[in-house]
Amino acid sequence: xxxxxxxLAEDDQLLASLLSFRLKKxxxxxxxxxxxxxxxxxxxxxxxDIIVSDIMMPYFSGMELIAYVRxxxxxxxPIIIIxxxxxxxxxxxxFELGANDFISKPVSPSELLVRxxxxxxxx
Amino acid sequence: xxxxxxxxxxxxxxxxxxxxxxxxxxxxxxxxxxxxDLLNELVLLYHQNALEFIGSAKIHLANSDFRAMGxxxxxxxxxxxxxxxxSLHAIIIxxxxxxxxxxxxxxxxxxxxCFADExxxxxxxxxxxxxxxxxx
Numbered sequence: 696x697x698x699x700x701x702x703l704a705e706d707d708q709l710l711a712s713l714l715s716f717r718l719k720k721x722x723x724x725x726x727x728x729x730x731x732x733x734x735x736x737x738x739x740x741x742x743x744d745i746i747v748s749d750i751m752m753p754y755f756s757g758m759e760l761i762a763y764v765r766x767x768x769x770x771x772x773p774i775i776i777i778x779x780x781x782x783x784x785x786x787x788x789x790f791e792l793g794a795n796d797f798i799s800k801p802v803s804p805s806e807l808l809v810r811x812x813x814x815x816x817x818x
Numbered sequence: 819x820x821x822x823x824x825x826x827x828x829x830x831x832x833x834x835x836x837x838x839x840x841x842x843x844x845x846x847x848x849x850x851x852x853x854x855d856l857l858n859e860l861v862l863l864y865h866q867n868a869l870e871f872i873g874s875a876k877i878h879l880a881n882s883d884f885r886a887m888g889x890x891x892x893x894x895x896x897x898x899x900x901x902x903x904x905s906l907h908a909i910i911i912x913x914x915x916x917x918x919x920x921x922x923x924x925x926x927x928x929x930x931x932c933f934a935d936e937x938x939x940x941x942x943x944x945x946x947x948x949x950x951x952x953x954x
Contacts, residue, residue: 716850717849801896
């Protein structure tokens with residue numbers, strides 16, 4: 696069975712390690728990027744089935760990532776944003792730019808798996 | 819200790835001053851699907867993040883750089899919540915609030931000192947909890 700390719704953009708290594716582990720266990724092929732530069736490089740040659748991205752990342756924020764994917768790459772793949780509680784304005788901006796869903800930190804890996812599956816089923 | 823957020827700080831101290839601090843890593847181990855190696859890795863990263871925060875905070879406070887201070891506080895916050903270390907998490911929320919708000923250098927310094935004082939207690943408790951899990 697072909698695994699869905701998931702790009703996880705998260706600079707917090709603690710959270711990234713746990714989420715990456717659970718997503719792999721959940722059957723996804725996970726590409727972990729720890730900063731925006733890595734994300735951009737990866738997207739030059741690869742098209743994941745879904746992107747899960749933190750909003751605050753070095754070099755290239757989650758917002759810039761959404762705009763890049765939607766406007767420059769013209770891709771409609773699902774994007775789930777990870778946001779800190781209290782960042783409602785960022786979340787609204789993310790939706791306006793084309794994000795499909797968001798999940799608040801601290802992220803529950805089980806909840807993320809459900810949301811990822813739901814977005815992939817929709818697309 | 820007279821600070822403008824005295825009430826908040828008293829709440830912080832109540833978390834850790836009632837005897838020994840106990841941290842339960844079993845819920846985190848459940849999130850790791852019982853993988854003890856992953857839990858060990860997460861604890862290691864947690865400690866690295868805490869030490870990095872203490873070091874970065876000194877530099878940013880010396881430069882009165884509240885923006886950078888707010889960012890390092892933001893970066894560590896999710897990990898503190900994830901590991902359910904409530905006392906440190908509560909301090910960091912106050913640091914963020916102060917950096918985004920009135921930017922009182924002495925107050926932020928005081929909060930960072932609280933973090934640095936509290937962290938060794940949290941570390942001892944986490945390491946004990948991890949040792950118990952590793953023994954089983």
